[in-house]
Structures are given as C-alpha cells and as structure tokens.
Amino acid sequence: MAYVLALLASGRRKGYTASVLQAAIKGAESVQGVEVELVRLHKYKFGPCTSCFNCIRNDPHECTLPDDMGEEGALMAKVKRANGWILADPVHYWGPSAQCHLFFERCYPFLWSGDLEGMPFASICCASNQGMQRLANANLCKWAFTKGFRYIGGLPVHMAFIERARVEAENLGRKLAEAAIIDVRGRQKFPDQERYVDYLSKPWRVLEPYLENLTNGTMAYESSLIAEGFASFKRKEAIELLEKSRKYLEQTLEFYNNSKEEEACSMLAQASAMWTHATWKEFLEEDVIKTSVPDAYRPIAEE
Numbered sequence: 001m002a003y004v005l006a007l008l009a010s011g012r013r014k015g016y017t018a019s020v021l022q023a024a025i026k027g028a029e030s031v032q033g034v035e036v037e038l039v040r041l042h043k044y045k046f047g048p049c050t051s052c053f054n055c056i057r058n059d060p061h062e063c064t065l066p067d068d069m070g071e072e073g074a075l076m077a078k079v080k081r082a083n084g085w086i087l088a089d090p091v092h093y094w095g096p097s098a099q100c101h102l103f104f105e106r107c108y109p110f111l112w113s114g115d116l117e118g119m120p121f122a123s124i125c126c127a128s129n130q131g132m133q134r135l136a137n138a139n140l141c142k143w144a145f146t147k148g149f150r151y152i153g154g155l156p157v158h159m160a161f162i163e164r165a166r167v168e169a170e171n172l173g174r175k176l177a178e179a180a181i182i183d184v185r186g187r188q189k190f191p192d193q194e195r196y197v198d199y200l201s202k203p204w205r206v207l208e209p210y211l212e213n214l215t216n217g218t219m220a221y222e223s224s225l226i227a228e229g230f231a232s233f234k235r236k237e238a239i240e241l242l243e244k245s246r247k248y249l250e251q252t253l254e255f256y257n258n259s260k261e262e263e264a265c266s267m268l269a270q271a272s273a274m275w276t277h278a279t280w281k282e283f284l285e286e287d288v289i290k291t292s293v294p295d296a297y298r299p300i301a302e303e
C-alpha cells in the first residue's frame, strides 16, 4: 500500500486551502492501493533549525531536537513513511507561509541521508487577495528541487477560480497517487544531472537563477564565484575542485549561449557539484561542521 501525506500548512482548518486540498485528497483516494492521510502542520510542535549540524555529523542522519520534527517526532515518523506529499499552502506575503518554510527547513536531515531523493511531490498554493500564487508556487517548486523530489505538478490557485481549481486539484491528487504507487515498489534515485534537466519544464527552472548567482549576475565566467575563489581560497583540495568547476562552468555558458538548455543543465549540475564540494573543503569541513561531505550529498561522478 502506498502512503500519501496530504499536508495542510494553513492555520484555517476549514479555509480555502483546506478545501482545495480536500479535492486533491479525493483524487488521490480514487487510486487503488493508496492510503491518504491529512496532516495539519499547525497541530504539531516544531521550531526552526538551530544549525547544530548534528544531522550532518551523525550517521544515521537524524535531527536531535526534541520536538515533532526531531528523530523521535510524531510528524517526522509520517514524513519518513510517505511515498509522496501533496503540500497545500496559503500564500503569505507573495510567497510560502512561515509554517511551510519551517517544515521544509526541518527536513534538512534528508539532504544528508538522501532518503527523500526521488520522492513524488505536488504543491498547491492558495491566494484570495492580491494573489502572487504563481510566485509562491514557483518557490515551493524550488524547495522541492533542493530536496531532490520528483515534481509531479503544482497548482497556483486564486479563489476567483476556485471551481476550476477543485477539478484540477482532483487530477493532481490522482497523478501524485499514481507516482506514489511506483515509489512504494522501490524509490528511484534522482541524480543531479537528470534532475537539473527535468526541472527545465517545471514552474521553477534551475538553469537561469543558478547561473545568474554563480556568475555574480553577469552570465560570464570572469566575474563568477569560481573565478573569485581562485583569488581567495587557500586549501589545496578546494582549489583542485575549483579547477574542475571552472571547466564545467565554461562549458555550461557555451551551451547556454547557444540555446542548448538540456546540455547546459547537465554541465551546470557538474559545475555546481564541484563548487559545492570546493566550498565545503574551504569553509565548512574544518572550521564549521568538522566533518567531510556525507556520501549521499551531491556525489561527484567519476570523470
């Protein structure tokens, strides 16, 4: 039996967000072999991540905070068991709500265990006032990307379109449940290169924002963080990784400038992995976290 978590991030139990989520639940429950549980995030007690980094250092990679999202937590137990999430969130200040942000933040241990990599995920973002539901939903898609989820679909909803949204939510719930059935047979990993390309068609694409950030807003290697790193990094291993990252970034930019997006994404995945490992060596390993990168986190492909 596949287990789907329908997560409600709104504090209003019977509000708009809850009603659209109910439609998604109906769709998910129509798929045979699926159990759906509605979970209200506001019912549980959990605070922000305290950056203790125990979840990175310890193996198994668990959160040691004594609350509902810690290793013994009631909500954490459901999260771990799930074969897919449908997360429904009210739009707050043109983005995800604080409760939703908190929940994602506390899923940090899964970056290091890799246990949620490849898990199906769907989002619903509900606005009833000015809107910006599309921007909020793109933000949830971005977080799904960072967790390595398979983004099954997202529904930016404004109450002006509530009836249409309910129909679409039912379809989305069904699609998520079908993906959860595949997941329960054995979760498929979602390696970086595949994921970077896959998200090209999602509400949040990694290609432009990542390149923009890595090149310090210029889309050129010369002003990039990597070029800057050569001038300031001190550790030998970090500089060796920078060299690899430079090579991949130059190839990424060449593909990008020739409108070859898939090839650019594939190279960017490599450039960003090398950059991530370089910064870990330079800043984190000895001074902050005091451990090497856990195996599941952005493994570097053999060259």
Ligand SMILES: Cc1cc2nc3c(=O)[nH]c(=O)nc-3n(C[C@H](O)[C@H](O)[C@H](O)COP(=O)(O)O)c2cc1C
Pocket: 010, 011, 012, 014, 015, 016, 017, 018, 089, 090, 091, 092, 093, 094, 095, 126, 127, 128, 129, 130, 131, 132, 159
């Ligand atoms: C702190 C806060 C910020 C909000 N910001 C927005 C916003 O940016 N855009 C919008 O359309 N609605 C905004 N709203 C209204 C919610 O999106 C609205 O409550 C929405 O319909 C969610 O449904 P629910 O509260 O019935 O679950 C905000 C509400 C709160 C409490």
